[in-house]
Amino acid sequence: MNKLIVIEHIKFALEAKLNEAQQAAQSAHEDATHEQSVAETQYDSLSIESGYLAQGQSERVNEVHKSISLFAQSYDVNVLPKIGLGSLIKAIDIDDNTHWFYLGPSEGGLKVVVKGELILVITPSSPIGKAMNGKRVGDECEYTVAGQTYNYEILAAM
CATH class of the missing domain: 1.10.287 (Helix Hairpins)
Structure with missing residues (x-):
């Protein structure tokens, strides 16, 4: 991507x-x-x-x-050592579904489609943003919303 x-x-x-x-x-x-x-x-x-x-x-x-x-x-095209503001993240869930996220400063929930892939803007204050912020490629993150737990493995961060 x-x-x-x-x-x-x-x-x-x-x-x-x-x-x-x-x-x-x-x-x-x-x-x-x-x-x-x-x-x-x-x-x-x-x-x-x-x-x-x-x-x-x-x-x-x-x-x-x-x-x-x-x-x-x-907007920064440099690859950061850890996920942070401006990171484009590719993650996989426990069902092997691939997900793309952009960690933005606001507008959480904004969706864009690039080459058939849905990219969801998340914020550092959202549950998923808190779980991913500071992680590295290969790390796993987990968060819970409304009693449901979500797990992702970070496959790429740009």
């Missing part, structure tokens, strides 16, 4: 997420400032709700901008 290609896919996914958030924020702002959103009575809360939605969407845009900035700092 080429780490540069994975990084480009993550960048593209984050930019798409930003574009989606910006469009939603623009739409919410237009709704909040539209003449039909003006309260007709003291009990009409449509304008207040529209304003809250617009504010929330703007905060979402700011969060994606922050994520893009944080990810830019994690």
